[in-house]
Amino acid sequence: MKMLLTSGGVRNTSIRDALVGMLGKPISESAALCIPTAQWGHPMCGPQSVRRFVEGGDPGDAMTSLPWKSVGVLELTALPTIGTERWVEWIREADVLLVDGGDATYLCHWLRQSGLVDHLSSLTDTTWVGVSAGSMVMAPRIGSDFVNWPAASDDRTLGLVDFAIFPHLNAFPTNTLVDAERWAAEIAGPAYAIDEQTAIKVIGDSVEVVSEGEWHTFGM
16 A cells, blocks of 8 residues: 555645655546544544545645545444445545544554454555544554543554654644654654655655655654
């Protein structure tokens, strides 16, 4: 699976060009599934924010609001009740999975519970576009600052990449570079701090930063 790991979505020409290159065809010819699940695990999210993501109500994030050929909704919490034989074709037919933010540990839990994580390695032509927690979940850990789901036992996530991500650099008062440095000391491993104008492109063993903004590395 190819990954475009963002902080705030597809917010500039450089990130959009990277996405089109990963798709191998125009956005208008690509089918998308959006995954809002992470939002349910975060206390600042809820029905209205899920609706904005699903219907493309926040063009600034440029996720579901991009001119896709089609956009469907894949709610991970429903998948265990309907049978793999039904939903696995949906993900195989999609060109891109648009994975929203929220709480990364909650998203990680449902990626495992739903069984979707077991199919990711087979989706070699599919692009995963994460925003915030939708990107962080691919890391081995997210750091205790970003755990908001009360049922989370720790900050461990999928570990499908070997680095951690500190998102929303300078977008919030608690997301300064000083905060990122403190966070990185806890992570004690390879990590990136990225702002809303930055993405990390992962294809196989290749990792490339795509940015029109600010980003920093730690432990690398």
